Amino acid sequence: MTVQVVLVHGIRTSATMWRAQADHLRSREIPVTAIDLPGHGSRMDEEFTLEGALQTIDLAVRRAAANGPVVLAGHSMGGLVSIEYVGAEDRPPVDAFIAASCTAIPRGVGLSTYRMLARGFDSLPDRGMWLTNRVLDATLPLETRADFGAGGYAFDAQDTALKSLSVLDLLAALRRIDVPTWFVNGQYDQLRLNERLFRRMSPDAELIVVPRTSHLVTAMRPRVFNALLDLAIATVERGGTQAGASPDS
Template identity: 40%
Template sequence: MSGAVVLIHGIRGASTIWRQQLAALERAGIPALAPDLPGHGSRRGTDFTVEAAMEVIDRAAGELADRGPVLVAGISLGGYLVLHWAARPTSRPAGVLAASCCTQPRGVGLAAYRRVAQAVARLPDGGAHLSDTLSRRLLPDQGYTDLVAGGVAVEVMVPGLTAMAGVDTEQDIRAIEAPVWFVNGRLDHFRIHERRFVRAASDGRLVLIPGATHLVSLTHPVAFNRVLLEFAGDLARRDTTMA
């Protein structure tokens, strides 16, 4: 199977959340990269900005450009970012997999989320204990291990949400010419605009994973991997047909 995959993690996490996906892609013979976003993982301590995140995705996609069609996938914040990146005229992804990011990150909802993040950030430990407790309760053991392996950057929540206020995801989706698969856990709370987002895509598909919550790739990795590999295979077949 030809082609390659770039994986972009969500807010507070790091590239280690993709360990199970990277293993599945390796078994399938598909090259993949999972970089850390600014302010996260190996880049923790640097400033998070949307433009700096675009540069990270640019570099990763560029490194894989000679391996065939590049599928760019992201979850939560990473999903919003890959959609924003794919909408730029200079970006040429073969496909975009956007997971857990089907609520427009603007207006009252984002403002309320940011106020909660600001309140949590004022806790003595910046919300680290709360984050860890919730992660232990909501994730399976392997998912929790993969999440914390790269460090959990609780300090990036407020600047990250603030930076995303300038992003219009529905507008981004309308500008993307490549196929877009929206992958959500059926129990995810970020599904408010999923039907609208799918309709906005020129070639969109919605995939719901039963029983899964927001961090679908960590809670239901086997089901998520199946979708990821199916999409990568579909893009590879399209590329072969067009060659």
């Protein structure tokens, strides 16, 4: 059976952020599903709930699993929710997992500060889009620049989504994950805060740090991330033995 890939976007963005990865996988004839979480993309008119996000991931994974083993990849908020999902006590049908830009525990002062900054940014004229566009223009390559916001920006869901992350029991979930796992961070990613803790909780996981890259690793270095997807797919195809990456490469 052919390996299937399910992709989960980060906060404010949508399934369109994965266009470079989806195109790459389709060129390899690998079935891929990039989902929109509640309150995001094509579901912008819905309310974001953590339960709804987990249900959305579960539905996509189980549909994919009917056709083959599943590689699940999540970015940022999507990665955090996916950690909770993959590490559930009732183990889901996931055969390999890539958690990108999400090695931070979303609680306490850090989360409160992030929410405060996000609300302040959202209160700016044009909801801060002039600054967002300048940053993206300066950091993303032309091939992915249009993809990141093509599904719209989920401004209204942002604070609710951030608040909901505080109830995640990521440490317990990380201990339970028993499939090949990769933590992928940009060198300058602000969410590397608890990177060492995540590695201690998942000692068999690989850590990949992409040089000269920020939080938006999938869009800034699409070919690198595509290669990591290829690695995960090859690992599943050869029977689930994780190999091929240095822990600190």
